[in-house]
Amino acid sequence: MATTESIKKAYVDYVLTEGEEPKSVYVFAKKNEMTEAEFYNHFGSFKALEQNIWAGIATNTLAExxxxxxxxxxxAREKALSYFYAFFELLKQQRSFAVYSVNKQPKSITTPPVFAELRTIFENFCNEILTEGLESGELSDRKFFSKRYKDALWVQFGFVLHFWINDSSTGFEKTDEAIEKGVNVTFDLFQRSPIDNLFEYGKFLAKNGGIAEKMGFGV
Structure with a gap:
């Protein structure tokens, strides 16, 4: 009896051996001595199967x-760094599949469908740690922009993924460096900066500027 895990394992073995997706579910099922019905009991398509593989890595990362x-x-910063490091450490175990899956995706400015479930899991995690960071004061709560913080982290994640795919350094040490620098720079932008202070001062002056004018300091 085929299981979710046995089907995923067979699929990964197939694409890495043949270098391409099976021609049909029928061909794949026959090769692995299962019925089409058994396959469809677990996955609606090969795309759904690949989505599940990526989502599984994300879920295992969070559990770890x-x-x-x-x-x-x-x-919040440390939690984000921990996620990035752990995810790519787990991904090493399936590097050949990851390279295959990423490289076959069409070039697009939007997220490829194969990463849809992964993105949902990732963004839910980001919302969780960013909310903690905003509530603790670690991160700056900026009107409109705060809601986009998770998007910035997703862009950073996509950059690191493609960097890792092309990284040939020993132990992928350059990827570790990319994670450290990229996540830290991103969180630096999330934290309060002199620009925030200037903005707050500008709002203060807009409300209280008349006082300065009455004292003869107007321009």
């Missing part, structure tokens, strides 16, 4: 990092 005893003490 949230199981750490120190997790509750981490800042």
């Amino acid at each position: 990092i949230k199981g750490q005893e120190v997790w509750p003490q981490y800042s």
